Amino acid sequence: MANHKSSVKRIRQDKKKTLHNKYYAKTMRNAVRKLRAMTDKEEALKLYPSVQKMLDKLAKTNLIHKNKAANLKSSLACYINKLG
Template sequence: MANHKSSVKRIRQTKTKTLHNKYYAKTMRNAVRKLRALTDKEEAVKMYPSVQKMLDKLAKTNIIHKNKAANIKSSLANHINKLG
């Protein structure tokens, strides 16, 4: 157990932040999964900007790495371009 007040507070803050970050990361993963599952190009093109915005926000706040966001956006763009 922590011996200092500040370390106890830090543990509390870390728990809260972790829960917050997990929620947004999971939401992002679900959105990406949903977009990848689409087979209609028109629908995918409509959904892509919102997913892209979500990825950029998460990268900006360091919930995911900026290169990971770039890689996901790139692979999603390729997926949409391959749709007929």
């Protein structure tokens, strides 16, 4: 266990931040999964901007890599375009 006040505080902060990051990462994965499960093009087009915004925010805060966000947005856009 840590011996210094600063390291104890850092451990406390890390736990809180980890929980915060896990929530947003899981929310993002669920949103992508929900969008990929859609079969109606109009509904998918309505949901896509919010998913895109979420991916951009997570990439900006380094929760996910910027290229991963770009790849996900691109693949989702292709998926939506293929819907009939």
